[in-house]
Amino acid sequence: MKKHLMCAVALSACIAAPCAAHAQSAHFQPWGFDLDGRDTSVRAGDDFNAHANGKYLESVEIPADKTRYGPFDVLYENAQGQLRAIIEEAAANPTTDNARKVxxxxxxxxxxxxxxxxxxQPMAKDLAEVRAAASHSDIARLMGASKTRFGSSIFGLDVMEDMKNSSVNSLYVGIGALxxxxxxxxxxDSFDAQREAYQAYxxxxxxLIGWDDxxxxxxDILAFETQIAEQHWPIAERRQFDKLYNPIAAADLNTYAPGFDWTAMLDAAxxxxxxxxxxxxxxxxxxxAKVFGExxxxxxxxxxxxxxxxxxxxxxxKQFVDARFEFRNxxxxxxxxxxxxxxxxxxxxDSSLAEVLGQEYVARHFPAESKAxxxxxVGNLIAEMRDRLSNLEWMTPATRTEALAKLESFRPKIGYPTKWRSYDGLEVKAEDLYGNLERIAAFDWDYTRAKIGQPVDLDEWGMSPQTVNAYYHPLRNEIVFPAAILQPPFFDPNADPAxxxxxxxxxxxxxIMHGFDxxxxxxxxxxxxxxxWTAEDAARFEAEAxxxxxxxxxxxxxxxxxxNPELTMGENIADLGGLVLAHAAYNRSLNGQPAPVLDGVTGDQRVFYGWAQVWRDKIRDETLREYLATDPHSPGSARAATPPRNIDAWYEAFGITPDQKQYLKPEDRVRIW
Structure with missing residues (x-):
């Protein structure tokens, strides 16, 4: 359930791994941008994504074992290759207990x-317990036990910071997965085909498991899930932090939501x-709960x-692997x-022993100068945000004071944790995959549930160093940048600063902007x-949003x-504000000196090209359909082109005129931060 709260920069869905050919198809200038990937027959103001990335996008194909193809995927694949070497070395020569586990x-x-x-056969014991269930309470117990084994629950349980007392961890309950x-x-109706395919799956x-009829x-299962889904909140509503904090005494759950044996589920969990x-x-x-009971x-x-x-x-x-792949992928x-x-x-x-791999990944692939x-x-961007908050015309003094206090309390984390998680006590056997996964699930849930009522560990990370992503955690007020994203095209110590x-x-x-989205x-x-916020400032913010x-x-x-703007609003605000900050911080870094022109490209143009290059991805229609329904991030084409439309400097840099399709009148440009 933490997906509601951790605000990331990448696509939140699982990132598929493309092949290295993607990187080889781009021809980066010495200063870090792929000029050959542009389509200069498209004016920047007609379609900035096509202008900046069009030739590149025409030249690449999504590999057959991928659903999308872009810079995040390239770095993911690079990291996977690096992790493979670490894993295979550990398997060949396990010099430590952690290496043996890997x-x-x-x-x-x-x-x-x-x-x-x-x-x-590995499922036999778990399936026998299901067959032996004699009551709805037995099913509730199995749902609770699914925290430590294979199975599922219509209700989700998780542990995270208490929203009203963020120094302490609380237990949360909400909707589960279907x-x-x-x-x-x-x-x-547009998903009729997917429902039909799901029922067949x-x-x-x-x-395959020999279930009767x-x-x-x-x-019947599809009908049950449909009734449960009807009770779910719309996905955009599930983003609303202030609606997600509703404390209740555990003993009162059976009265609040009758029809489900909450005591049985919680005990089993x-x-x-x-x-x-x-x-x-x-x-x-x-x-x-009512649907369950009926x-x-x-x-x-x-x-x-x-x-x-x-x-x-x-x-x-293979028959199970293929069946699942053919439907889900x-x-x-x-x-x-x-x-x-x-x-x-x-x-x-990587998903099971992330910090074991992370230690070795950092030692091999994250130079100290990158962190420096x-x-x-980060310091430059925070300084720029401080100036913007201090001089924002529409913000009243009362709100400004609070906003600046929030910014000053930001906790940046870069590269890797200062302390690593222990996996002592986890048993892993080379001949027992199914058992390994259930032991890992139980080990992880023991680790998580032990936090309930305990002080929050601010040194803990929500992503491993080898994760190609970054995030803001609102309940910790921290911004986190794992080592793996600190590579081209995002970051190159030898590239042009713009x-x-x-x-x-x-x-x-x-x-940074996620703290203010x-x-x-x-x-x-x-x-x-x-x-x-004062009511006046909140109204102004909401109007611009x-x-x-x-x-x-x-x-x-x-x-x-x-x-869906309600689903993607936070990421859209962060994209716009982040680019505004980055452009301003670049110009601040020039210290009043003119920006150099490189290969005919000005400094401001290079900033906007650098932004567009990050989002030049291709995606399969079926995957895009799913993302549009589930992902709080807008598609890459929209991320590349929409934020610049609201920045005056983009118009000046590329000579955008009113006859161009993406032109916005100055009064129509969004100016939040």
């Missing part, structure tokens, strides 16, 4: 012969002793059995081929949920499907 987990995944022999990506997949999985039961729980999507819970036991048992098989499928024999995302097995194995080890230069850039400011500078600015602005300098939303809502990346 090698054993990877070996258990790579041993396809053993997995083929086992077939569905088999289709999002609520609208169950409701909209459920039937296929139930058949799989055709009828698959239809080993959190039955917690006195108070924070409900997130609180008004959804009673309806979901659903026949056999449907609930089949639902849990399907979820065990669906979750375990990537780690079983090929049908839902348009991916023709599965990734190579080594790639999937590396991703598994990043610290300087390109770096347009790349990593705008990423830094983006994360439509949701980040609801937390204060301590990271606590509090309204510190509405204008920005209209610019995105007018765009249809797929015919008939527009960007």
């Amino acid at each position: 090698g054993a987990l990877y070996a258990s995944f790579m041993n396809e012969a053993v997995l083929e022999q086992l077939g569905a 088999g289709l990506p999002e609520r609208e997949y169950y409701r909209a 459920v039937e296929r999985m139930l058949t 799989p055709t009828k039961v698959a239809a 080993q959190v039955g002793d917690v006195q108070q729980i924070v409900m997130m999507e609180n008004t959804a819970l009673p309806g979901m 659903t026949d036991l056999e449907t609930l048992k089949a639902w849990q059995a399907f979820n065990i098989a669906d979750g375990a499928a990537p780690y079983l024999s 090929k049908t839902l995302r348009g991916q023709p081929e599965n990734r190579p097995r080594w790639n999937r194995g590396v991703a598994l080890v 230069k990043m610290e300087e850039l 390109v770096n400011y347009g790349g990593i500078g705008a990423v830094i600015g983006h994360e 439509d949701q980040g602005r609801k937390t204060d300098a301590k990271g606590q949920l509090r309204d510190w 509405k204008k920005l939303g209209a610019l995105y809502a007018a765009q249809q990346p797929l015919e008939g499907i527009a960007i």
Whole structure:
């Protein structure tokens, strides 16, 4: 559930890994931008993404085992190759207990012969428990136990900072995951084909595990999930921080949301002793509990059995792997081929033992000078934000004082943690993949639930150093930049500063701005949920945000499907503000001297080109359809072109005139920060 709160710069969905050919197809100038990738037949003011990236986008194809293809994916693939070397060395020569764990987990995944022999056998014990369930309370217990094993729950449990007392961790409950990506997949006519394919997939999985009457039961499961989805909040509403904090005594849940045995679930999740729980999507819970209580036991048992098989499928024999891939990747995302097995194995080890790999990754691939230069850039961007807040014409003194206090309390983290997580006590066996994954799940949940009621560890990171991303955490008021994103085209110590400011500078600015976007602005300098805005300033902010939303809502990346401005508002505000900050910080760095012209490209042009280059990705239509329904980030083409339209310097840099398609009158340009 933390996905509601961590605000990242990249696509929030799982990033697929492209091949190195992508990097080889670009011809970067010595100063860091791919001039040959431009399409200069397109005027900058008609389509800035096509102007800056058009030739490049025409020249590349998405590899068959990928769903999208862009700079984030290139760095991800590079990191995967680097991690593969670390993992295979650990497997060949395990000099420490952590290295032994890494090698054993990877070996258990790579041993396809053993997995083929086992077939569905690893699930036998878990499926037997489901078959033995004799009541709805037994299903509730299985849902709670899914925190430590394969399976699922219609309700999600997680631990994070208390929104009203962010120095302490609290237990949260909210909606869980369903088999289709999002609520609208169950409701909209445009997703009829996906629902039909999902029902067929459920039937296929139930058949593989030998469940009785799989055709009828698959239809019953879809009907059950549809009823549950009807109770879910719309995805945009689930972004609203102030609606997600609803404390309740744990003992009162059975009365608040009857029809579900909350005590059984919490006990099975080993959190039955917690006195108070924070409900997130609180008004959804009673309806979901009612649907659960009214659903026949056999449907609930089949639902849990399907979820065990669906979750375990990537780690079983080929028939399970293929069944899941064909629905979740090929049908839902348009991916023709599965990734190579080594790639999937590396991703598994990375997600399971992230900080073990992270230590070695940093030692090998993150030079100290990169961290030093990043610290300087972060300082410059924060200084620029301080000046903007100090001189913002529309902000009243009371709000300005609070805003500056929040900025001054920002905690930047760069590269890697100052202390590493211990994996002592985790048992990993080279011949037991299924067991490894359940032991890892239990180990991770023990680690997480031990935080309940305890002080927040501010040294802990929400991403590993090898993650190609960055984030702002509103309840910690911190901005975090893992080592892996600090590479070209985002950051190159040898590139022209203007390109770096347009790349990593705008990423830094983006994360700073998340502290002041439509949701980040609801937390204060301590990271606590509090309204510190005057009514006048809030109205001004919301009016400008509405204008920005209209610019995105007018765009249809797929015919008939527009960007949802309520879902993407925070990221859109962060993109615009981040680019504004980066451009201003670059000019500040010149110390009054004129910017050099490189290959006929001015300094301001290089900043905007650097920004556009970061977002030059291609994406399959099926994946784009899913992202438009589920992702709080706008598509790359919109991110490249829309923020510059609101910045006066872009018009001046490229000579944008009123006859060009993306021209906005000065009074129509959005000016929030």
